[in-house]
Amino acid sequence: MDGDNQTIVTEFLLLGLSGPSEQEDILFGLFLGMYLVTIIGNLLIVVAITGDSHLQTPMYFFLASLSCVDICFSSVTIPKMLVNHILGSKSISYVECMTQIYFFITFSNMDGFLLSVMAYDRYVAICCPLHYTVFMKPRLCILLVVASWVVTNLHALLHTxxxxxxxxxxxxxxxxxxxxxxxxxxxxxxxxxxxDLVVFTVGGLIFLTPFTFIVLSYAYILSSVLKLPSAHGIRKALSTCGSHLTVVSLFYGAILGVYMRPSSSYSIQDTAVTVIFTVVTPLVNPFIYSLRNHDMKRALRKLISDSRIRKF
Incomplete structure (x- = not known):
């Protein structure tokens, strides 16, 4: 390519929400609303879990970690877009763009790793209930989360x-x-x-490792559940996994559709798909986990009730 056609890029123009001003205003309001609900919903989960002694278990420790990651994940992409709309600008500096890529890769991978750890936790709880406290010790839980942070940050650093x-x-x-x-x-x-080679090798490994753990964990869970003598026992066991499987399906379905192919095939239509796991998944996580979980609903009601009492 000619040197005349090359330049040192100092900024990029983000045109993802470009269109008629009325349409942009509607999308701005929609994204702002979803972002606020995401932050508030996930913060409520974190506060409810940390403030309730009955929720000091590995499952809720991982759920609180996932909520923290979802808050950060949404904050990587949406605020910049909202600020640009308010300022009437489309630009993002080169440094900001590279920083956004780094944290986007970090938090998206961290979501996958935490979902796999949560699947393992459900496997131990359902398939080895008598040994649950032995396997899922606090030290192991912390180690799994810390190891996930280290791997995802190194992976993001490589790509950046x-x-x-x-x-x-x-x-x-x-x-x-x-x-x-x-x-x-x-x-x-x-x-x-x-x-592209790194995406398909290192990126594929980072993607497939937690995904494989999730598939294997639920394969063992399903095998164990089908051996239960009563239909009630089967429903009870599956109900503890339903919310997690819903989040996994949303998250990995969107990633498979966009990133498990060459970058040259990336198109504008893929923008809509990325909205699912960058905006929708962090948004629905609080609702999926709280609405299907009696302990979470009790903790949230207690949190809201206590806040009202303190207010008066």
């Missing part, structure tokens, strides 16, 4: 360092509402084969 080595052409228009790694790769004048 490879990204900053690329040269970007004059075209800096991103048809997305945030700096999606695939959308940015398509703008590069450089050879992105190494980036």
């Amino acid at each position: 360092l490879l990204m900053v080595q690329l040269t970007f052409c004059f075209d800096n228009t991103v048809h997305h509402f945030f700096c999606d790694p695939y959308a940015i790769l398509k703008l590069s004048c450089s050879d992105t084969s190494i980036n």
Whole structure:
């Protein structure tokens, strides 16, 4: 490519929500509402779990960790888009874009790792109930979360360092509402084969490892549940996993549809799919886990009741 067609890109233009002003205003209100509900809902879960002694168990420790990650995950992408709309701007600086990519990869992978740890927790609780307290010790729970943070941050660092080595052409228009790694790769004048290779090898490994643990955990759970003598026992066992399976299906279904293929095939239509796991999944997590969980509903009612009493 001609050197005349290349330049040092200092900013990108995010056009994911571009359109008629009325449409942009509606989308702004929609995203703002979803973001506020996501933050408030997940914060309520964290506060309810930390403030209720009955919820000081591994399952709720992992759920609180997932809620914290979901708050951070939503905060990586949505606030910048909302601020740009208020300011009438579409730009995001190169440094901000690379930072957004780093944390987007970190928190999206962290979601997957926590979902796999939660699946393992359900496996131990259902398949080895007598040994649950032996296997799921507090030290192991903390170690699993810390190890997940280390792996996901190293993975994000690898992708970000490879990204900053690329040269970007004059075209800096991103048809997305945030700096999606695939959308940015398509703008590069450089050879992105190494980036694609890392996505399919290292990225595939980071993606498939927790996904495999989830599949195996629920395969064992299903096998054990089917051996229960009563239909009531089967329903009770499956009800503890239903909410988790719903979140897993939403999250991994969207990722499989967008990122498990070459970046060159990325299209504007994929923007809608990424909304599912960047905006919708963190939004519905509090509702899925609280509405299907009697202990969570009790803790939330107690939290709201106590706050009203203190208010008066």
